[in-house]
Amino acid sequence: MTRLQTLLSYSTCAATVWSGALAPATLRVWADKVTDPLLAADARDVLEALAAVPACLLSLLAMAVPTLTAVLAAGAYTRSLLSST
Secondary structure, rough: OHHHHHHHHOOHHHHHHHHHHHHHHHHHHHHOOOOOOOHHHHHHHHHHHHOOOOOHHHHHHHHHHHHHHHHHHHHHEEEEEEOOO
16 A cells, blocks of 8 residues: 555556545545554555545545544544544
8 A cells, every 4th residue: 555655646647547446445445444553544645645636635535424424433443543643
């Protein structure tokens, strides 16, 4: 995931082209592994790189809100995992 984050950070074109496939997959990984500090952090970094590209932001938000709502409703988190590092 670190390489994906690096690529997306350097290439807004790649982020725009691949966001439709990367965003849902990364959100699933994050939601499934929110209690795993390493995987959750890597997934968060990829999502942050996508969110930094204006062309990706609205679709990412549309996908992220239901995912975040489901994680919070399930209680599968700790306060420290949801705070920014």
